[in-house]
Amino acid sequence: MSAQNVVLVTAATGNLGPHAAARLLDAGVSVRALVLPDDPHRDRLPEGVEVFHGDLADPDSLDAALDGVDGVFLMWPFFTLNVDTAPAVVKKIEATARRVAFVSSVGVHIGLEPVDNNCHAYMEQLLEGTSLDWTFLRTTGFHCNALGFAPQIRAGDVVRYPYGAATRTSVDERDLAAVGAAVLTTDGHAGKKYLVSGPEEVSQAEQVRIIGEVIGRELRWEDIEHDAARRAMVDSGWPASYADGALDYFAQLTTTPEVRSDAVRELTGRPARTFREWALDRADAFR
Ligand SMILES: NC(=O)c1ccc[n+]([C@@H]2O[C@H](COP(=O)([O-])OP(=O)(O)OC[C@H]3O[C@@H](n4cnc5c(N)ncnc54)[C@H](OP(=O)(O)O)[C@@H]3O)[C@@H](O)[C@H]2O)c1
Structure with a gap:
């Protein structure tokens, strides 16, 4: 293993x-x-991390954080920030x-996301144009996305959301983090595009049933219609193109299960956590 010395984590x-x-x-x-x-969530960071203030919307504000780093665990907060400054940020990363x-x-x-959606595909293209040793973690949704059901579960026994039959292979965010750490601290990952997923296919409605079993309640799924779901997503701040992409993808997953990979086991040496394991660990969020 050749651990990198200093790694900056964005987002x-x-x-x-x-x-x-x-x-x-x-x-x-050494983690920055x-x-x-x-940021009101600074206390989520573990002890031992060096905090640098900076804003991805203002590339020059990253100079101190990037000075002397060997690696970057790069995440772009697409929901709240467009990609206007991404080329300048990537250039700064390449320089150090x-x-x-x-x-x-x-x-x-799976080819669902076009480059002109200015999202992950666009960022990949930017990074491919650099001399960096880049690795892409093409992840499925996180187990913790199910926290979005928590307010409804705390308030009652029915979860209303679109496409309960959509079959996901969501990944535990802790496993994805371990994959990223392995990529940055061991050799042989430059130029690789890893599909990262959880170990199993679980529909959205089954996720809710599992959460119910874990907290000892019988929960019920109720589909809401595509158009109503789109309106609700956009009203809650989703860019319209992301809402359309997500809903079309959910619709597709009602007939074709999401893709799956063994990247977690292969890259970390440990089996990927199931959705039930995650729900047991996060049960309090639903009570
Ligand atoms: N969640 C999924 O299912 C999923 C699926 C595929 C890919 N991904 C990718 O995974 C990444 C991480 O997801 P996540 O769920 O951990 O993201 P998240 O919870 O939405 O976190 C976004 C982070 O970015 C920070 N941030 C927002 N604007 C910023 C700015 N202008 N400059 C610097 N930091 C800023 C936020 O800080 P504040 O808390 O202060 O706002 C927060 O720490 C995402 O960026 C996404 O591209 C996620």
């Missing part, structure tokens, strides 16, 4: 970032976290770092 205080930081610390790396100056693990999406893997 560090979200669902994945704190786990990424923890796994990198485990690997003996890029954090917005007014050698390795980048970019958290991409299964949508690129």
Whole structure:
């Protein structure tokens, strides 16, 4: 193993970032976290991480955080930030770092996400144009996306959401973090595009049933119509093109299960966590 010395984690205080930081610390790396100056979630980061204030919308604000780094665990917060500054950010990373693990999406893997959607496919294209040793983690949705059901489950026994029959192979965010840490701290991953998923196919309605079993309640799924779901997603802040992409994908997954891979086991040496394992660990969020 050739551990990198210093790795910067971007989007560090979200669902994945704190786990990424923890796994990198485990690997003996000095970990920096890029954090917005007014970020209320800074305390999610594990002890031992060096916090640097910076904003991906302002590439020059990254200079201190990037100074002297060897690797970047790169995530772009597409939901709240467009990609206008991405070319300048990638250029700055190229000027200092050698390795980048970019958290991409299964949508690129299956050809669902076009480059002009200005999302993961666009970022991949930018990175491919650099001299960096890049690796793409084309992940399925995270187990923790099911936290989106939590308010309805705490309030009652019915979850209303579109496409309950959509069969997902969601991945535990802790496993994805471990994959990214392995990519940044061991050799042989440059130029690789890994599909990263969980170990099993579980429909969205089954996820809710499993959560119910874990918290000792009988929960019920109720499909809401595509158009109503789209309106609700856009009203809650989703860019319209992302809402359309997600809903079309859910529709497709009602007849064709999501793709699956063994990347977690192959890259971390441990089996990927099931959705039930995740639900047991996060049960309190649904009570
Ligand atoms: N979730 C999924 O199912 C999924 C599937 C495929 C790919 N991905 C990829 O995985 C990545 C990580 O997902 P996640 O769920 O961990 O993300 P997340 O929870 O939405 O976290 C986003 C993070 O980015 C930070 N941030 C927002 N705007 C920023 C800016 N201008 N400059 C610097 N930091 C900023 C946020 O800080 P604040 O808390 O202060 O806003 C937060 O720490 C995503 O970017 C996405 O591309 C996710």
